[in-house]
Amino acid sequence: MKSILRAEAVYKSYKMGKQSLSVLKGASLEIETGSLTAIVGASGSGKSTLLHILGALDKPDSGQVQFNGKDLSRFSARGLNDYRNRSVGFVFQFYHLLNELNVLENTLLPAMASSGTASYLRRKKGLQETAYALLKRLGLADRLHHRPYELSGGERQRVAIARALINKPDLLLADEPTGNLDSKTGFGILDILKELNQSGQTIIMVTHDDRIAAMAERIIRLLDGRIVSD
Ligand code: ADP
Ligand code: MG
Numbered sequence: 604m605k606s607i608l609r610a611e612a613v614y615k616s617y618k619m620g621k622q623s624l625s626v627l628k629g630a631s632l633e634i635e636t637g638s639l640t641a642i643v644g645a646s647g648s649g650k651s652t653l654l655h656i657l658g659a660l661d662k663p664d665s666g667q668v669q670f671n672g673k674d675l676s677r678f679s680a681r682g683l684n685d686y687r688n689r690s691v692g693f694v695f696q697f698y699h700l701l702n703e704l705n706v707l708e709n710t711l712l713p714a715m716a717s718s719g720t721a722s723y724l725r726r727k728k729g730l731q732e733t734a735y736a737l738l739k740r741l742g743l744a745d746r747l748h749h750r751p752y753e754l755s756g757g758e759r760q761r762v763a764i765a766r767a768l769i770n771k772p773d774l775l776l777a778d779e780p781t782g783n784l785d786s787k788t789g790f791g792i793l794d795i796l797k798e799l800n801q802s803g804q805t806i807i808m809v810t811h812d813d814r815i816a817a818m819a820e821r822i823i824r825l826l827d828g829r830i831v832s833d
Contacts, residue, residue, distance in 0.1 A: 607774060607805055608634040608657060613666035614828075615652055626652050627663070628828030634774075634807060639800040641816035642809040644825030650809035651778055653825065657807065658691045658776050659683050670774075688717040692767030696779040698759040700751040700766075707747045710734040710765045717770055730769070737765040741795065757788035764795060768804075775799070777808040781815055793818045 615627040626649040634640055644650050655661040657668060659675055668675045670690060678686060692713075700709045714730045715723050723730075738744060741761040751759055760780060767775055777796065781789030793815065800806050800820075808819065816822045824832045 641819035643816040692772035694777040
């Protein structure tokens with residue numbers, strides 16, 4: 604199988620005054636195209652830090668991340684922006700939807716951000732159709748004009764998933780996507796991730812919860828700053 608993402612000996616520490624907190628201490632992993640991987644680790648073990656580095660929201664102190672064989676540290680600023688906006692889609696524990704925008708507008712936001720105004724306006728109709736199709740697939744066809752605060756937690760996370768998919772990313776990164784939901788709703792979100800994966804979407808999900816991780820086809824563990832089992 605072809606690998607889409609590789610992390611090689613990633614180190615990351617945070618400076619806290621005079622102290623330095625080592626979070627990642629040589630984490631390495633390889634993700635195959637089309638796979639669904641759960642990275643499981645205790646709270647504070649560095650899962651979000653690792654996921655942010657994989658998505659180029661943060662940089663490692665040393666080590667490298669390769670996307671389709673290309674080292675992210677060699678990407679231009681523009682190349683990195685494209686990577687974050689188009690190659691990768693993010694889903695977060697607390698949704699991070701904008702309350703000023705409705706469901707459809709929230710879903711379209713990454714498409715607006717990744718194209719200039721003129722190009723967005725030219726593509727607007729097609730993008731709206733894509734957004735509608737995604738929202739319909741996620742069971743939100745009758746919520747298009749709701750604001751996030753008018754939705755349940757599960758519905759908000761489904762909007763966040765639609766937003767993450769609007770630019771047809773190669774890779775979906777989900778950080779504790781069920782962490783703020785009751786278990787029934789959380790398993791519903793997992794079913795969606797599994798279904799997306801079955802239709803070809805590569806997904807990496809991080810979680811502190813072994814029961815959630817057990818739903819993935821592959822589970823890897825983050826312990827003491829390293830990936831320890833496979
Ligand atoms: P997890 O997602 O597994 O709970 P994180 O990656 O969020 O863990 O954090 C790992 C450790 O790094 C924690 O101890 C956290 O407090 C610390 N940390 C995370 N981000 C920062 C930051 N920006 N500055 C300082 N410490 C941080
Ligand atoms: Mg976290």
